[in-house]
Amino acid sequence: MTGRYYEEFEVGETIEHEKRRTVSESDNQRFCDATMNQQPLHLDAEFAAETQFGERLVNGLYTLSLGVGLTIPETTDGTIVANLSYDDVEHPEPVFHGDTLRARSTVTEKRETSDGERGVVTMRVEVLNQTETVVCSFERTVLSLKRPGDDS
Secondary structure: OOOOOHHHOOOOOEEEOOOOEEOOHHHHHHHHHHHOOOOHHHHOHHHHHOOOOOOOOOOHHHHHHHHHHHHHHHHOOOOEEEEEEEEEEEOOOOOOOOOEEEEEEEEEEEEEOOOOOEEEEEEEEEEEOOOOOEEEEEEEEEEEEOOOOOOO
């Protein structure tokens, strides 16, 4: 377990996530197939060539999901109760096959639950490509475990 307990998050801190992932054509194809999203902009090279982008785009929901996944090791791996919400999702720039993505999270808010046994943490996540361009951003709110008490 590498995630953080509620007490370990500090409002205002930015966590630069170490893991990166180069998005392949098959990643995009499998995600579209699994979610039954048949948008030709993601799947049809001839169609996409005639758009303003000139080539197929990676599905934005894949980009969002990958962004969440890239944040897990340093935030909630083994310390989460539940993801509560994803808000204010934006895709300011497209993602293409071959782009390498990374993420950073900034803790924007935290509060204990009313029972005092857990905490709610909100983070602003930015997904960046290999040129450091933000391609997706969103708020992720999680219900986090508090550090186990010392029973000795």
